[in-house]
Amino acid sequence: MLTTWLFERSDYLRPILLRQDPAAQQQLIAIYQFLKVAVEFAATGGRSRRRFLARVRRIEALNEDTAYRAISSEATDMDAVRVMTIHGSKGLEFRGVHLPGLATTYMPSNRQAVRVPPPSLDRLAMTSDDHDHEEQSLFFVALSRARDHLALSRAERYTPSRKSSPSKFLALLAGLSSRNRAAGPAAHAKRGLARATAPALSYGEDALGVYINCPARYGYKVKDGLLGGPESSAYVRFHACVYDTVGWLEDQRAAGTTAGVADTLAHFTADWAEHGPIKHPFQKYYRAIGMQMVTRMAEAVIGETGHYDRREWLVNLDGRKVAVTPDRVIIATDGCVTIQRVRTGKKTKSESDKEIYALLRLGARQLYPGRRITVEAYYLGTGERMVPPLKDDGKLLERYSEAIAGIESGDFGPKTGRSCPGCPYYLTCGG
Structure with a gap:
C-alpha cells in the first residue's frame, strides 16, 4: 500500500x-x-x-x-558530506573523516552532573577521571572511522571574547608513526602491511604475549602507545599489593632476615593503605583474600632453604633476545633451581599449554647449565604447586618467533574472536 x-x-x-x-x-x-x-x-x-x-x-x-x-x-557515488555525531558513527567507516571542535571544553566535553543521582549510591557517580576516560574512548572511535584520510581541526575562537586552546587528546597523537589501521582480514590484506621496523635489542615477553593473542591489540597498545583505559582497577591494585609483598619477603630473606607471618601482614597492610583499592565496595573481600595469600607465601618462604636469584633474563631465541623476569627463582643448597610462576587465580586446564613455561625452561638452561631445573606454577590461593608436563617446547617457542617476525614486518592485523568485545580497543579496531 x-x-x-x-x-x-x-x-x-x-x-x-x-x-x-x-x-x-x-x-x-x-x-x-x-x-x-x-x-x-x-x-x-x-x-x-x-x-x-x-x-x-x-x-x-x-x-x-x-x-x-x-x-x-x-x-555510494553520491557527491555529498555526511554529518553525524561520534556516537552515530560507531560501526561505520568512510574514505575521509573531518573531526572539528578539537578544543578544550569541546573534546573532552565538560562533565555534566547527574540530574537525578541514585539514592545512597554515591560511589557509582561518574568521577572526573571516569568522564575523561569515556571521552578519550569516544575520541579514538572518531579517529578510527577514517579509512584513507583524517582531518583534525579547531577554531581559533568559539566566542568573540575567548580564544580556544587545543584539546589535551591531541597530545596523545604526538610522535605516533603512521600505520594502516586494520579493518578486518580482507581489508588488511588489501592495504598491505605497515612499514617494517628494525629488530629491537630485546622484546618483552609480556608484549609478545599481547601480540600472540592479537597483533592489532599489540599495535594499538605497545607500538602506538594508546591507553586502553584505566590501569588502576581494584583487581589490578589487589594483585600489585600481593606481588609487592611477595618481593618484599624475598628481599628480607636476602638481607639475612626471615620475616614471620605477623611482619608480612604488617607490610601488606601498610602497602594496602597506600596502594590498595580502599574505596572500592569490595575492598574488604579483596583485602581478606590478599592477606590469606601473603600468609601462605610467608609460610612457604620460612620453610625454604638456599637463596633467591630473581632478575631479568635475556633469553636467546632464534637470533633475538626475549626479556622475561620470573616471579621467583629459588636455588637450593644442593644447586637445584626452581623457577616459579606465582598465580593468584584458580588452576586451569590450559595453564600448562602456555608458551611462557617453554621460555622459562629455555632461559633456565641458558643461565644455569648442567643443573637440575624445575619450572612450576605456584597458586597462592590454595598453596598448590603444578609442574607443567614437558611438551613440544619447539612449537611453543615458535609462537614467540612468529610474533617477533610479525612485529618486524609490520603485520598488525586483528585476530577476531569471542573475546573481542572485552578488548579496550574494540570500538577503535575494525576487526
Whole structure:
C-alpha cells in the first residue's frame, strides 16, 4: 500500500526525481531506508500500520538506526558530506573523516552532573577521571572511522571574547608513526602491511604475549602507545599489593632476615593503605583474600632453604633476545633451581599449554647449565604447586618467533574472536 501510494497515486517523488542536487539525493536515500524498514517489518508477519509506525518511532527514540545509516550500494557515488555525531558513527567507516571542535571544553566535553543521582549510591557517580576516560574512548572511535584520510581541526575562537586552546587528546597523537589501521582480514590484506621496523635489542615477553593473542591489540597498545583505559582497577591494585609483598619477603630473606607471618601482614597492610583499592565496595573481600595469600607465601618462604636469584633474563631465541623476569627463582643448597610462576587465580586446564613455561625452561638452561631445573606454577590461593608436563617446547617457542617476525614486518592485523568485545580497543579496531 505504501509503495502504491508513492509510485502510482501521488506526485510526491516527481519533484524530488527532477532535482539533481545533494539534498534531493539525500531525500531519496531516506525514502529508500524507510521502505527497507517497511519490508523488514512485513517479512516478520507484521500487517498493522499502527505497529509499523510504533516501530519507526522506537527506532528514532532509542537511536536504533545504526544499521540504516550505512550507505546503500546505490548511493555510494553520491557527491555529498555526511554529518553525524561520534556516537552515530560507531560501526561505520568512510574514505575521509573531518573531526572539528578539537578544543578544550569541546573534546573532552565538560562533565555534566547527574540530574537525578541514585539514592545512597554515591560511589557509582561518574568521577572526573571516569568522564575523561569515556571521552578519550569516544575520541579514538572518531579517529578510527577514517579509512584513507583524517582531518583534525579547531577554531581559533568559539566566542568573540575567548580564544580556544587545543584539546589535551591531541597530545596523545604526538610522535605516533603512521600505520594502516586494520579493518578486518580482507581489508588488511588489501592495504598491505605497515612499514617494517628494525629488530629491537630485546622484546618483552609480556608484549609478545599481547601480540600472540592479537597483533592489532599489540599495535594499538605497545607500538602506538594508546591507553586502553584505566590501569588502576581494584583487581589490578589487589594483585600489585600481593606481588609487592611477595618481593618484599624475598628481599628480607636476602638481607639475612626471615620475616614471620605477623611482619608480612604488617607490610601488606601498610602497602594496602597506600596502594590498595580502599574505596572500592569490595575492598574488604579483596583485602581478606590478599592477606590469606601473603600468609601462605610467608609460610612457604620460612620453610625454604638456599637463596633467591630473581632478575631479568635475556633469553636467546632464534637470533633475538626475549626479556622475561620470573616471579621467583629459588636455588637450593644442593644447586637445584626452581623457577616459579606465582598465580593468584584458580588452576586451569590450559595453564600448562602456555608458551611462557617453554621460555622459562629455555632461559633456565641458558643461565644455569648442567643443573637440575624445575619450572612450576605456584597458586597462592590454595598453596598448590603444578609442574607443567614437558611438551613440544619447539612449537611453543615458535609462537614467540612468529610474533617477533610479525612485529618486524609490520603485520598488525586483528585476530577476531569471542573475546573481542572485552578488548579496550574494540570500538577503535575494525576487526
